[in-house]
Amino acid sequence: MNKPQRIGIVLTRVPGYSETFLVNKIVGLQNQGIEVILFVDQNVGIPKDFICKIKCMPYGDPLKWKRYFKMVLSIWNILFSHPQRSYKLFRMHRKSLRSRVRSFKNVLLAQPILNESLDWLHFGFGVLAVNREFVAKVIGASMAVSFRGYDLYLSPLKQPDIYKELFATSCRYHVLSQEMRLDLTNQGVNSNHIEVIYPAIDVDFFRSEVNDIVFSYPLKFLSVTRLHWKKGLEYTLEALAHLKNEGIDFQYTIIGEGDQYERLVFAVHQLDLVKEVRFIGKQSPAQVKQAYKEADIYLQYSIQEGFCNAVLEAQAMGIPCVVSNAEGLAENILDGKTGWVIPKRAPIILANKIKEILLMDVSKLTEIRNMAKERVSDKFNMEVQQRKFVEFYKK
């Protein structure tokens, strides 16, 4: 296939700062002369000067009257703007044994996309493609879906058949790790249709000139992560409580916010870590970078993880990283070579690993840090990611 001209990307909302990978991807495509249109589900926080054209789904407006108005407009579009495409889509949903009402709803919800002619329609998360599996076919575009972690590992737990229809459609998949590729193949997807494109970070921004690390007490541990159960912070805190019991002096900073704050504050209180642990909430990129500079060891002891950009950033900044073996993390870090990967849900193993690192030879430590820096800057930089995406659409 030749280079595409127009690509539509479907997302939940307009990417914020932390989702640099999406912005970066769009810029990369535009630099290749490809026009990008963004379809978002939620009409919130849309900047006026965004880098590409944005279309909002009719049900995504926070104001009720606007939602109703847009729904009416969508029905008008079905009848007068693209009745053929709409009917075709309706028929396809009916064929896949969906009810009349569901099929009609699906047609209604796909209106902004039906209006466009595109070469590719790319769903930014697996769940976004559900109920919209046939839209690409109807508008004559190729279809692509990205899986990023929770959509592959968590969403199907409550709805086991959620991707049944999607996996039966002809489509290309983008995943973040080899592990995810394997898991998708196990679910019956043809492995030739799956492309692993690793996430990328701005390696020019996250660069540190410090060479040797000498641990000084109190040690500074750092995690940059949402306060979410899947990040395994409770287990991390338990490991740190073990270290405290053994007389190791440390400070642990957690950057990020989330719905598990109460749970974690209580854990800190119960584990007697009030003096050692700080939750400093969301921080600007410059502040995050500063925190990396000051940290001795980076911890990402997740229970479930797609890949984790923060671990890439920490490696780029030359901090030794200890991570769990949750999904993509074992590819993010090569155990014993660019950091350490240990089994999840086992705080004592984490505590022991940290103690081991503290006693490690400086030269060995430097070797690991350098290798991590090098690997991140070679494999996980934005140019590589941009190039791979352009190639992805050429296939």
Add this chain to the structure above:
Amino acid sequence: MKIAVYSGEIPSTTFIERLIQGLERSDCHVLLFGVKASNHYPNKKNVKNFGYRNYRFFKIVYLLSYWLRLTIFRNRDKKRLHRKLKKLSRYHLNVLIKVYPVLWYKPDIFHIQWAKGIQDWMWVQDFGIKIILSLRGAHINYSPLADRNLAEVYKQNFPKLDAFHAVSNAIGKEAVIYGADKNKMLTILSGLDLKSFPFSKRRSKSPVFRILSIGRDHWKKGYHYSLDACSKLKNQGMDFHYQIVGLNPDFEVLYQLKDSNLESHVKIESHLPMDLVRFYIQEADVLLLPSIEEGIANVVLEAMALGTLVVSSDCGGMNEVIEHKVNGLLVAVRDPEAIAEALKEVSEMTDSTYETIVMNARDTIERQHDIEEMINKMTGLYSKTLFFDK
């Protein structure tokens, strides 16, 4: 004595309903305020239900009727109340609908069940109503840790309250941190109606070891630790069946089941009728409470009364009920290894040891968790607050 038992909702949780039922049999008049879940709350001689249905139309009529009564007969009081609420910037319709009926019926004691709402009720003291706070669970143990404003509210108001009812000694100690007066505090352990929880001996050891946990889906219930423990048991090759009742599993639990390959060993049931839950408790070899935080867990008391051995984490006031290896097993909080070991110990226990422990457990419940005892103590607290604290 006119006692308002206020939890914000009618009917309330099991233990608050138990309190209301007990008070009804004593010579207290119980007044209930708040949101009525249905119109079918059983009408009782000594219990008056002044709640409202949570529909806009009912709420408007309800608010208007009390506003009118207060304006005609007690306008000065109403204005005083308004001034109070304005001072606290709590002068909203949704506050007025809660406070008007209380002002109108003026109970002798306003017994508030959940600490978080305390600020909305401090005004009652100005009208000669005594205010008693029950110290229960999360509202004391962790909410104020994460929410500094709430901690401030507690610190401002706790010293002014007339009395406290602590569900365990442990939670009483926590409340002292926020300025609660120890001398005004009485620990009244939760009570059971022993007749509806008859003791029965374990029928026979089944080939598969049956573990049961009961509790809603909340992180404080510590299911990730019990599942970690199950994972360890499985790796040791033990044959067991773990049932969790009352849980509507979220992603965290579902993911762990799949990730640790426990799907064939663990069964989750979201909602079951009380009788069936009782049956499951009797059928289980062990009731496991893996919680991180509790006042005193009711399910543990029930299991102890029914004759099922309890393995509980040593959180909150649990060690005020369970004495390790005497009437149950206590394990450290957040310790899957210890949970697994304790479960193993129970599975290998001789019948006679098992029997001794569960008999002791029943004895404990009869001694310190009889509903009559609880009600006596509670009415004692009411009369002491009302008549002697001048």
